[in-house]
Amino acid sequence: MLLLPGILFAQGGLPNQPYIYVEGKAEVEKPADMVTLRFDLITRNIDRAKANQEIQTKATKVLALLDSKKIAENDVIAQDLTSEPEYQEDENSTRNRGKLIDYKVTSPFRSKFGI
Numbered sequence: 872m873l874l875l876p877g878i879l880f881a882q883g884g885l886p887n888q889p890y891i892y893v894e895g896k897a898e899v900e901k902p903a904d905m906v907t908l909r910f911d912l913i914t915r916n917i918d919r920a921k922a923n924q925e926i927q928t929k930a931t932k933v934l935a936l937l938d939s940k941k942i943a944e945n946d947v948i949a950q951d952l953t954s955e956p957e958y959q960e961d962e963n964s965t966r967n968r969g970k971l972i973d974y975k976v977t978s979p980f981r982s983k984f985g986i
Contacts, residue, residue, distance in 0.1 A: 906986050912978040919954060922976040926952060930978055942984050950979040 912929045916922035930949060937947055954976045961969035 904985055906984060908980075908982045908984075910980050912980065913975065915957070915973045915975050917971070917973045919974045919976075922954065922974045923952065926976045926978050930980075933980065937982060942982060946982055946984045948981045950981070953977045 912926055912933065914922050914925040914929065916925060934947065934949075938944070954974055957972045957975050958968040959970045959972050
């Protein structure tokens with residue numbers, strides 16, 4: 872009995888009374904009103920303290936530049952510094968890292984502002 876209504880609808884194909892079938896597609900184009908700017912400041916130096924100082928100097932310049940472009944201080948996020956030693960690769964040994972080349976210090980920035 873439960874299968875009977877499905878069979879009745881399947882036999883006729885189209886309904887007996889008038890109906891409306893509508894199909895469409897629409898697109899809306901809107902110019903951008905918000906920009907997200909992401910970048911990393913990177914510096915390298917054999918002396919970790921000097922590398923940290925260099926990245927702080929660069930960060931100060933970037934913040935001054937963003938301020939001069941009227942980007943609010945609340946819209947700029949400077950994340951934590953990361954400092955990683957970089958070693959010369961030693962092909963002869965898998966245990967030794969080789970000679971210390973420098974320290975790579977990175978500071979990620981993100982800014983979101985309206986245009």
